Amino acid sequence: MTAGDIGAVDQVRFEQPENNRQSSTPIGQLYCTRRPMPVPCPLKRLPPPGISSSMRTFSYWLCFGLVVPAYILGLVFTLLQLAGISPPGAQLLQLFLPFGSLVPAMLAHFLPRILTLLLYVVMLALVGRRIWLYARGERVPPSYAGLSQLLGYVGTVSFIIAAIVLVLAIVLKAGSGVPAGLALLPALFCVPWAFFLTELFSFRKRTM
Structure with missing residues (x-):
């Protein structure tokens, strides 16, 4: 070329x-x-559930699992006592009862008895409503956010720490249940109030 x-x-x-x-x-x-x-066109994909979403779900179901049985079993236990019947396993049932009140037992003496009873009746009605919504397919409500979610997180961490301390005390055969009881104090207050506020806020979410 x-x-x-x-x-x-x-x-x-x-x-x-x-x-x-x-x-x-x-x-x-x-x-x-x-x-x-x-x-x-870019596809809109939902972000995968992260640690915060899993923690939110776990903390809510922990509050649900502690509060709902406490009120149901507490009501059954009270009715049986009024009928003069001592149910078997009463000691085991009493483990759930501390979560069956918005006012811890140590503070109940400072409130009028009528107020404590009113709070119990309102909470019992909210528990019944939540069971009905659960039967209809509703799981973690959107109202479990903000303050109620923060209280649920604090109560969850407190309950887990108390359970770990109690298990270690049993396994090591050292100490008593006092440290576990002290670690459980925040959960006794935060868990019922997290459930209570979630149910109250759910009315506002439905009306919006």
Whole structure:
């Protein structure tokens, strides 16, 4: 191949077609105008559930599992006592009873008895409503957020620490249940109030 042939090849390579010479529009722009490239629409994907979502779900079901049995078993236990019947396993049932009141037992003496009874009746009605909503398929309510969620987190951490301390005391056969009881004090207050506020806020969520 001679130098003249190479020049001819280069001339053909860089030579534009006649129709492109007469147009002032660049080739790339003509391509986009005549044959527009399809632009893919971004898909909206929900973020995968993280640690915060799992913690929220776990803390709510812990509050649910501590409060609901406490009120149901507490009501059954009270009715049986009024009937003069001592149910078997009463000692085991009493483990759930501390979560069956918005006012801890150590503070109940400072409140009027009528107020304590009123809070118990209101909470019992909310527990019945939550069981009904659960039967209809509602799980973690959207109202479990903000202050109620914070109280649920504090109560969950307190309950876990108390359970660990109690298990270690049993396994090591050292100490008593006093440290576990002290670690459980925040849960006795935070767990019932987290459930109570969640149910109250759920009325506002439904009316909005």
